[in-house]
Amino acid sequence: MTDHRPVGDRISDETLVARARGGDADAYGELVTRYRDLAFRVAWVVAPGGEAEDAVQEALVKAWFALPRFREGAPFRPWLCRIVANEARNRIRSARRRDALALRDAAATAHVDAPSPDDAALAREDAELLVAAMNRLKPDDRLVVAYRWLFELSEAEMADALDVAPGTVKSRLSRAMTRLREAIAEPDRTEVAT
Amino acid sequence: MSAEQLRRLDDETLGTALAGLDLRWPTSPEVAPDVVATIRAAERRPGFGVPRLGQPSRRRTVLLIAAALLALAAAAGAAKLVFDLGAVSVERIPGRPTALPDTVFPGEGLGAPISRERAEAALGGSFPTPAELGEPDAFWLQEPAIEGAGTDPWVVAAWRASPEVPAIDGTEWGAVLIRFLGRADIASKHVAAGGTSMEGLEVEGRPALWLTGPHELTIPVDGVASSFEVRGNVLLVQEGGSTLRFESALPRERAVELLGSILP
DSSP: OOOOSOOTTOOOHHHHHHHHHTTOHHHHHHHHHHHHHHHHHHHHHHSOBTHHHHHHHHHHHHHHHHGGGSOTTSOHHHHHHHHHHHHHHHTTTTOSSBOOOOBOSSSOOOOOOOSSHHHHHTHHHHHHHHHHHHHHSOHHHHHHHIIIIISOOOHHHHHHHHTSOHHHHHHHHHHHHHHHHHHHHOTTOSSOOO | OOHHHHHTSOHHHHHHHHHTOOBOOOOOOOOHHHHHHHHHHHHHSTTOOOOOTTSOOHHHHHHHHHHHHHHHHHHHSOOOEEEEETTEEEEEESSOOSOOOSSBSSSSSSOSOBOHHHHHHHHTSOOOOOGGGOSOSEEEEEOOOSTTSOSOOEEEEEEEOOSSSOOOTTSSEEEEEEEEESSSOOEEEEEETTTOEEEEEEETTEEEEEEESOEEEEEEETTEEEEEEEOSEEEEEEETTEEEEEEESSOHHHHHHHHHTTOO
């Protein structure tokens, strides 16, 4: 995924955001390029399927017009995640094609420490169980888990992205992880109730 | 490792296992050129201003001035004032109209309902509605074609009355959301100084207006300016290039919460 951190002479997010807020559409285009993978994956986590691309495009245009309300100095990445997730959430009901998270076809494993070769041999099965459980979660729980473990957002970033108080992130994540376990245990359920 | 063993892992270990999954993400399309082109096209649309850092919103300025003037008008008790919020203008008149229209909005007159897909196709994008209310029971589409009303469509989503949204007086509907595209004046409201309250506020940073009490709404239906009586509480919000109108019997805080939930 695209690295959001300044590298070498790369223009920082803060500078690009400032330019974009001043009306520089090209600067905003650079931000879009920088975060399109993340944006698309966030949309995919919330509403897997053919709607993700439309949701991302719509969200990115909305984010441009919301830039005047962007808090100066705040990180751009979680703010964008919030807008994309909201847009994707609005499209869940109208999604024509439902899809799901999936493992790559080849050599997919869950990197759980395996105490024995037998356990290691089950790694692919473990990974499939985990992915299936993720797919059975409600979108909001799936998003919380994904922010932390798939997209590696910090707690502060998660608070921004979820639009909740920083102190709420841990409890949200804990509840989502509990439901993930329930989903592992009950593979026939389509969704874990909140 | 069995499912049972997997679910016994602590959060950190289970999370690390998730982080190590080799997921097959779909290829993300190169959207930047389309997004930038859309933004530039929007900039070129007449009346579609692009926000700029450090410049107070003209609409917001109008809102503040109008709020101050409204206070003066209320004190004077007889002033006439026009308030403009995106595609909706609100005219405050000195006294209650001698007669309100017979038809209560939305009620009859908007034609056959359409599908969400059709509504969104007309809008050229998604039509977010408050998730807490569930899917609307009906959608309507109108495309103004009368002089001075612009050419942008307006779309209505409506929910039948339920415990969540009690019926608007005189209707079977609990909530009605309209999205007007563009900023050309499409609808107008006549608000009586004595019988209707009117309050300027912000919803998620957007200029907004809260109206309670019966008033008259004039809106083009099938190309003809049509007047309706409005009995619900109305929240108007200007959002980007569109104006949202949310009518219900709900109190202001709940209406703000619901409408705010669909703003980016």
